[in-house]
Amino acid sequence: MATRAPYQKNGGARGGAAFSLFPPLPWHPPLIDWQDEGIVLSVRPLGERDAVLSLLTFAHGRHAGLVRGGVGKRQGALLQPGNRLQLSWQARLEQHLGAFTVEPLRLHAARIMGDSLALLGLGSAVGLVESGAGEREPHGLLYAALLKLVEELGPGRAWLETYVRFELVLLSELGFALDLETCAVTGVTEGLVYVSPRTGRAVSRDAAGDLAPRLLPLPGFLTGRGEADDQAIAQGLRLAGHFLTRHILDPMDKAMPAARERLLARVASDSDSEDD
Secondary structure: OOOOOOOEOOOOHHHOOOEOOOOOOOOOOOOEEEEEEEEEEEEEEEOOOEEEEEEEEOOOEEEEEEEOOOOOHHHHHHOOOOOEEEEEEEEOOOOOOOEEEEEEEEOHHHHOOOOHHHHHHHHHHHHHHHHHOOEOOOOHHHHHHHHHHHHHOOOOOOHHHHHHHHHHHHHHHOOOOOEOOOOOOOOOOOOEEEEOOOOOEEEEHHHHHHHHHHOEEOOHHHOOOOOOOHHHHHHHHHHHHHHHHHHHHHHHOOOOOHHHHHHHHHHHHHHHHHHO
């Protein structure tokens, strides 16, 4: 009986089909790739040369990827928290870590390097996003709020109001929006000075009554009726911090970022100094 040629196609020589002595090459799925922009949240070394970069991107949410040569001098200057980068990501499969190619858009980190208060604000913001935002879940409004904050960070204290509003956007984007428009008890829109620590809804001064000591102060600048001085900012940080802890950090058994704790302590201390 004749022996069939190795790797011969169906039909053999009798059918005129060609055959090969070499096995077929292994099949690889096509590369997945996308382009986006993002704000650096954190970076950690991987081996001697590379780094794993975590960013909040505009269209792809919080996303990590490998940066080859990421611990080098040139790349290291780009991969600083707060920097805004143009990104290209590639991977074989969607669930893989993948690799980033990055180019600078705005290097905010260098601009605020000598400002201790602004560095606390930046560290707090990126730490909260890193801890709270789901991986690869798009949050366009959160990206816009973080971008607005990092662009305003710098000398002075005007950015502190933007910071408090950023935390409220973070809560809203993660499904825990506060209702600061109307009183939860009476429905009025005037005299809103408290927030229920349980429901996150505003309460008017008249409706609070004897329960006022149990409620959270609502700073006037969040309802368009007051200045964003240090006392009001401290109240805003405590308000947002209560719900960040209750709804986001505690359920994941995570602590408030250290920079956030120091930011509140700094603002509260300055507020007490003003009162004296």
